[in-house]
Amino acid sequence: MKPTSLRHYAVLSALLLAAASAQAASTTATATATVLTPMTITKNTDLSFGNIVGGNGTVTIDTSGARSLAGNTAPAVSGGTALSAAKFTVGGTASQGYAITVTPPANLSSGGNNMAFTAFWEALDTATPTPVSSGTPATFTPAGATSYILLGGTITVGANQAAGTYTGTITVNVDYN
């Protein structure tokens, strides 16, 4: 190779390098990750309607555990299991919203006898109920790491409702949004 050609290659290489550095640009991206505390849920209290005498009507336990009657009387009487709303304590990450899914039984059952059952609930930052007798919120964003789900319900008592202890299982599921 001639010396002249070598010079030409050197000049060309220098020009290419200069052009490449003239087009260089950069930016930055931030990698973030949020570590969430695994959710927990604990049942503290079951839902109890107490003692009831048959009658055409409904009995409701609100989220404070107070009982009310409607319809053509389903007399509720003292004694038996203490009245209470169901209470669940939820643990997780503060300010991280979560979904609430409640699966109530269609009926409370005693052997082959049934009473229709519907549930309602509220989610709160404290365990103090509002209270409510309706509502099925699907999400909640807690202020702190601990929140509460208070659940009440309504049963329909027939005129000749058979005596017995009626029960049903309620499943409460929570999941981060």
Place this chain on the structure above:
Amino acid sequence: MKPRLGPTSWVALRCLAAVAALVPAAGSAWAVSAHGIAMATVIEPIQVNRLLGLPASALEIYLSQRGPAGPQTGSVLIRVIGGVGDQPVAVQRAQPSPVQAQGLVGGAVILDRGLAMAVMASMSDEEQGHDDKPVAITIAFN
């Protein structure tokens, strides 16, 4: 002609599929559940339709309602019936003060489940004045 994927591309595709499969699993992995029990107890009412046995005083009624849980205590429900064979027109919880105020005449009998009683009541009707009506009593003990 379809482009053919090289070995490296297949590996990448498999990795993507694995990540895609993990995404929904990661979401449900946070879910937790708890179970609660809903419970109600329907008790058999004791029907008393006529005077029975020993007299019962308002004090006895009061004590039966206010005493600690046991076979001699419970709530008394008075079902007022407009006439023989009529359906119940109203139900009220018998409270001590109304019982005394209305001057109920009562009788009582000791049953297997405790004190039961039957009364005749002089019901007050604001529009038509006082009237004697038969009452059927449902007594539910603890």
